[in-house]
Amino acid sequence: MTSHSPPPTLARHLWLEAVMILSGSFSGRRHRVEGKTPAKPGEQFAKALMRHAFVPIDPASDKTRALGWVNPRAILDEDLRWDRLALGPHVVLGLRIDTRKVSRTMLRARLDQVLAERRREKPGARIPREERLRIAKALETEMLVAATPSTAIQEVWWNLPASTVWFSSSSAKLNDEMTDLFERTFGLKLVPLGPFTLAEAHTEAAGKGGGALERAKPTDLRVR
Known part of the structure; x- marks a missing residue:
């Protein structure tokens, strides 16, 4: 019997992500990172994170919402050095959203x-x-x-080798806000990924050429 191994390198990352989505292992949304990531992003991106780090709501102001980056494993820690956020090939960021409102x-x-x-x-x-x-x-x-603000933390998993980002919320509003903050922070564009675009990227990475899925024909599974 022939064994089937996952495709190598980039295709492997995309294959694993597609399997996780289809199996229900993850909730949230995926994005593709477009733009050139520095070979050694640590210092440059750490400074960028600090410029867009979370700042609490000023109690004396009339602001009702604040949003910014934190370390998801220590949300009160102001140290956002790159090595503290790295986890294997991923960088794990926390998006903190504070909201206060009047009943x-x-x-x-x-x-x-x-x-x-x-x-x-x-x-x-x-x-x-x-x-x-x-x-x-x-x-x-x-x-x-x-009023005491309520706090929510969403996670951003950035797979650097695969140039993909997974965001833990499926909220359209939060995804738009995260995308905007990500682009302002890193100067890189995020493009939403669905099952079709993930599979299309997989076929391209596997050397099957763009548009392979569009050219595919449905299989007739009816018992005759």
Whole structure:
């Protein structure tokens, strides 16, 4: 019986990734890295990571969201040296997303409370709509400053030899944000990969030429 071995080098990486996706071993999305990666990216990319590292939300600001790079194994560690992020042929990055928001239910309750106090102070007096909006905005700002951000960490696995990136979230919004941050950080473009594009890249790497899948014909599996 003939044994079937995975294709070598680049084709092997693509083959393994395709198997993992099809078997359900991974969730998330894949991307192809386009552009030239330096032969020794360590120092250059470490500086780039620091320029785009995560910065916490300033409690006094009106910002509701912050996003940036961290070490996924030590998210409070500010040391983003390349060798601390390397894992075999991969570089493993953490994308930290902090979000803070005001509960609309609590905001409404606080607003009702303040308006009730105003009516007790001035019985029968009408509170203009503009004044109600001003009070609501002031309360929202006060509550936002006091709010503790929620933190989410997503992982980015960058396979340098295969020029592929796996992102642990399947959210379209997060993928767009990660792609934008990756491109601004490293100056390299990310192209989304689906099962078809992965298989097409595999056929090209195996020397079968581009468009092999498009030329393929369906197999008739019906029992006759």
